[in-house]
Amino acid sequence: MKYSTIYKDALLGDVLPFWEENSLDLLNGGYFTCLDQKGKVYDNDKFVWLQGRQVWLFSMLYNNLESRETWLGIARSGIEFLKKNARDEQGNFYFSLTCEGRPLIQPYNIFSDCFAAMAFAQYAKASGDHEAADIAKQTYRNILERRRDPKGIYEKSTGVRALKNFTLPMILSNLVLELEPVLQPDQVENTLDTCIDEVMGVFLKKDSGLIYENVNTDGTLNDSFEGRLINPGHGLEAMWFIADIGVRRENVALIRRAKETVLRLLDFGWDDRYGGIFYFMDAKGYPPQQLEHDQKLWWVHLEALVALAKVYQLTECPKIWAWYEKVHQYTWTHFPDPVHGEWFGYLNRQGRPNLTLKGGKWKGCFHVPRALYQCWKTFEKIENKNTV
Amino acid sequence: MKYSTIYKDALLGDVLPFWEENSLDLLNGGYFTCLDQKGKVYDNDKFVWLQGRQVWLFSMLYNNLESRETWLGIARSGIEFLKKNARDEQGNFYFSLTCEGRPLIQPYNIFSDCFAAMAFAQYAKASGDHEAADIAKQTYRNILERRRDPKGIYEKSTGVRALKNFTLPMILSNLVLELEPVLQPDQVENTLDTCIDEVMGVFLKKDSGLIYENVNTDGTLNDSFEGRLINPGHGLEAMWFIADIGVRRENVALIRRAKETVLRLLDFGWDDRYGGIFYFMDAKGYPPQQLEHDQKLWWVHLEALVALAKVYQLTECPKIWAWYEKVHQYTWTHFPDPVHGEWFGYLNRQGRPNLTLKGGKWKGCFHVPRALYQCWKTFEKIENKNTV
Numbered sequence: 001m002k003y004s005t006i007y008k009d010a011l012l013g014d015v016l017p018f019w020e021e022n023s024l025d026l027l028n029g030g031y032f033t034c035l036d037q038k039g040k041v042y043d044n045d046k047f048v049w050l051q052g053r054q055v056w057l058f059s060m061l062y063n064n065l066e067s068r069e070t071w072l073g074i075a076r077s078g079i080e081f082l083k084k085n086a087r088d089e090q091g092n093f094y095f096s097l098t099c100e101g102r103p104l105i106q107p108y109n110i111f112s113d114c115f116a117a118m119a120f121a122q123y124a125k126a127s128g129d130h131e132a133a134d135i136a137k138q139t140y141r142n143i144l145e146r147r148r149d150p151k152g153i154y155e156k157s158t159g160v161r162a163l164k165n166f167t168l169p170m171i172l173s174n175l176v177l178e179l180e181p182v183l184q185p186d187q188v189e190n191t192l193d194t195c196i197d198e199v200m201g202v203f204l205k206k207d208s209g210l211i212y213e214n215v216n217t218d219g220t221l222n223d224s225f226e227g228r229l230i231n232p233g234h235g236l237e238a239m240w241f242i243a244d245i246g247v248r249r250e251n252v253a254l255i256r257r258a259k260e261t262v263l264r265l266l267d268f269g270w271d272d273r274y275g276g277i278f279y280f281m282d283a284k285g286y287p288p289q290q291l292e293h294d295q296k297l298w299w300v301h302l303e304a305l306v307a308l309a310k311v312y313q314l315t316e317c318p319k320i321w322a323w324y325e326k327v328h329q330y331t332w333t334h335f336p337d338p339v340h341g342e343w344f345g346y347l348n349r350q351g352r353p354n355l356t357l358k359g360g361k362w363k364g365c366f367h368v369p370r371a372l373y374q375c376w377k378t379f380e381k382i383e384n385k386n387t388v
Numbered sequence: 389m390k391y392s393t394i395y396k397d398a399l400l401g402d403v404l405p406f407w408e409e410n411s412l413d414l415l416n417g418g419y420f421t422c423l424d425q426k427g428k429v430y431d432n433d434k435f436v437w438l439q440g441r442q443v444w445l446f447s448m449l450y451n452n453l454e455s456r457e458t459w460l461g462i463a464r465s466g467i468e469f470l471k472k473n474a475r476d477e478q479g480n481f482y483f484s485l486t487c488e489g490r491p492l493i494q495p496y497n498i499f500s501d502c503f504a505a506m507a508f509a510q511y512a513k514a515s516g517d518h519e520a521a522d523i524a525k526q527t528y529r530n531i532l533e534r535r536r537d538p539k540g541i542y543e544k545s546t547g548v549r550a551l552k553n554f555t556l557p558m559i560l561s562n563l564v565l566e567l568e569p570v571l572q573p574d575q576v577e578n579t580l581d582t583c584i585d586e587v588m589g590v591f592l593k594k595d596s597g598l599i600y601e602n603v604n605t606d607g608t609l610n611d612s613f614e615g616r617l618i619n620p621g622h623g624l625e626a627m628w629f630i631a632d633i634g635v636r637r638e639n640v641a642l643i644r645r646a647k648e649t650v651l652r653l654l655d656f657g658w659d660d661r662y663g664g665i666f667y668f669m670d671a672k673g674y675p676p677q678q679l680e681h682d683q684k685l686w687w688v689h690l691e692a693l694v695a696l697a698k699v700y701q702l703t704e705c706p707k708i709w710a711w712y713e714k715v716h717q718y719t720w721t722h723f724p725d726p727v728h729g730e731w732f733g734y735l736n737r738q739g740r741p742n743l744t745l746k747g748g749k750w751k752g753c754f755h756v757p758r759a760l761y762q763c764w765k766t767f768e769k770i771e772n773k774n775t776v
Contacts (some may be wrong), residue, residue, distance in 0.1 A: 032676075042674040043613060095544070098515040103546045153541050156483070158491045225431060225749065286430040291680035291734055294742060346679055348736065354682060357675040361613065 001036050004383055007376035010336070011369055016061075017340040018358065019365040023054070023076065025067050025221060030081035035359040038340045042357075044099035048086050050114035052093075056178075057369055059122035064371070072126055079123045079132060082116060088272050090369075091142055107156035113139050114171050118178045125181055137182045140175070163214040163226055169198035170238040173245060173376030192245055197237055200257060209233035209264035210283060221353060225289045228280040231271030233300030236262060240307040240374075243314060259311045266304065266323050273329045274350050277304060296347040298363065301331040302371035309378040313385075343368050392771055398724070399757055406450075406730040406746065407753040411442070412462065418489050423747040428727045430745075432487035436474050436630030438752030439466050440481075440503035444566075445757055447510035453761070467511045467520060470504060479530055496542035498534050501527050502559050508556030512571055518659050520604035525570045528563070540551055551602040551614055557586035558626040566631060576764045580633055587626055588645060597652035598671060599623035613677045620657030620670040624650060628695040628762075631702060647699045647708060652712050654692065659684075662738050663718045665692060683742060684735040686751065689719040690759035697766040701773075 022039035034043035085101030092107035120136035173195035213229040219295035246255035276296035308324040345363040409425035422431035443466035473489030480495035507525035561583035601617040634643035664684035696712040733751040
């Protein structure tokens with residue numbers, strides 16, 4: 001079977017139906033994301049990251065794949081729930097809500113806002129809803145205002161060891177393109193310049209070839225738990241964002257650097273003993289503080305497949321293809337659940353499910369379908385080129 | 389070999405020498421706690437929980453076992469470091485410091501203060517240092533003042549789902565006895581009354597026989613991730629605190645309830661497949677949110693041994709003895725490191741070390757030596773009784 005068909009069938013025949021059948025809160029709007037192995041709801045709290053991401057996913061499919069009314073309706077349900085319940089008086093997005101929409105956890109960081117901005121922008125494009133477009137714009141502006149102090153009063157650091165974190169430039173390098181329809185062109189290009197500088201020039205270090213999660217504010221390395229932390233999945237996800245920017249800008253050198261970084265991160269992050277990519281590592285090989293460091297997570301492997309497929313499509317590098325096949329083999333034999341559908345999220349080091357949930361506080365309707373869609377479309381390009 | 393001898397030999401011949409040789413910061417005072425498998429320092433940040441706990445441990449041994457000057461000197465080094473560096477202007481204890489003593493993480497909870505109070509009180513008793521006694525008293529007062537809102541500005545909950553947490557009444561039931569020399573007698577007894585009511589009457593639920601980590605402020609159960617959370621090791625540790633209070637008050641009924649709870653928690657928390665006690669569980673059997681839920685932690689098993697030994701000494705219950713032997717067998721064959729000494733802290737579900745560190749951000753010189761000391765002295769009582 002063609003690779004594109006594998007991804008298409010999994011997306012349309014397995015993963016989307018699973019979420020369509022099990023996740024909709026028809027009473028309150030929005031989505032249940034805590035789904036057990038069979039898809040049964042085991043907890044009904046609503047996590048704003050995952051509400052926004054599911055809106056985004058169904059809106060994106062409506063915009064890019066097929067204008068199915070059911071998909072737009074699913075997205076609308078989440079948007080209305082978010083509009084009504086998810087913001088505090090300053091327009092910051094809460095972290096979590098009860099299923100009815102009462103706020104549970106305060107806006108203690110700006111990631112809820114990032115995923116909400118993606119959601120409102122894609123939905124605005126799908127629906128023509130001007131209010132959604134305005135909220136996307138306002139939220140993006142709010143993210144930029146808060147970016148120098150994203151945790152605000154919830155920041156526990158004294159500032160004695162001032163670090164900056166990789167996540168925000170990484171997310172922005174994707175988010176700014178999501179928001180492009182509602183932003184000024186020069187704002188988009190300036191932000192992309194900054195993101196490339198930060199991701200490839202500050203957090204990616206030449207000596208090791210690794211991407212660090214935290215560096216000193218002057219960009220130098222910091223020898224502490226936070227400063228030694230490597231999250232290979234994060235780096236791999238960022239590399240396909242960078243490859244997309246490389247295509248947009250026809251920047252071959254940038255694509256080549258993304259390719260080299262993908263190879264290095266996989267070489268560093270691969271578990272030679274049991275297969276799969278580690279979740280957290282210490283750059284110096286010291287014990288990481290995360291007890292789950294050696295687990296194999298669904299999103300890490302899916303983001304790796306997207307990065308490898310895209311970079312292969314752009315470079316036809318044989319080393320990239322060898323890694324694609326290795327990660328494909330591991331991912332497709334370990335994560336999909338052949339009995340109850342959808343994908344397991346959390347495997348132990350040995351590759352067996354540590355938790356059998358299909359969704360929870362962090363896993364929702366996002367990484368699996370987004371990656372399946374991205375790989376499907378990328379392999380179509382690869383296959384069409386080969387048959388020309 | 390007698391059980392008391394096993395514990396005594398491990399304490400005096402292995403564990404204490406490991407920390408005496410590897411953990412002392414002779415330049416700045418205080419202790420390195422991030423020690424790799426061989427005892428080598430891999431990170432020099434100082435975590436106030438662990439600084440306080442190591443002061444407490446060496447002071448306690450000086451007070452109760454033998455007045456060795458080296459032990460008092462080790463404790464003094466930590467006390468001077470804490471006096472000089474560990475408090476903010478309001479007298480709250482930071483969470484962590486650089487090795488030189490500069491504050492890194494703010495006092496975002498009151499647990500640093502709890503372990504500091506224990507440290508200053510035991511050290512005051514050992515040394516006769518009046519300033520240390522005063523700091524112990526002030527810190528205890530500060531803990532009581534902050535207990536209704538222990539996280540202060542760092543609290544992320546909106547209050548819509550107001551929960552109270554088991555940790556504070558559990559710690560207080562032990563802390564108040566540690567502080568007894570510097571408190572008024574009626575304050576001690578009133579606090580003990582409250583702790584017994586909270587631990588045995590609110591967090592311990594009759595229907596399930598389980599101790600819940602979080603309940604609604606009115607004491608009822610809450611059906612959420614937090615409200616369903618069970619930490620068997622926490623409950624087992626609390627049961628030996630309660631057994632100690634039962635002895636102090638000659639309250640046979642209280643000891644009997646502690647015994648029943650120990651049996652229930654072990655029955656619920658034991659991993660029938662691979663052995664050992666799970667770290668986190670969901671009371672309803674749903675997927676817990678902690679990815680490390682199925683790991684086997686050193687302190688859980690050591691606290692279980694202390695609880696079982698103490699309750700057996702008090703009740704001679706055969707079911708308790710059967711559990712003692714089962715937990716003893718698992719613990720002593722999995723946690724001690726026969727090659728480099730001291731104990732592993734973190735095993736995967738299958739019982740193999742997931743991290744080979746001997747100390748880190750959370751594991752220091754505390755649970756292993758405290759439990760070895762407690763079991764040693766408890767088995768002496770059991771063995772002396774049997775030979776009379």
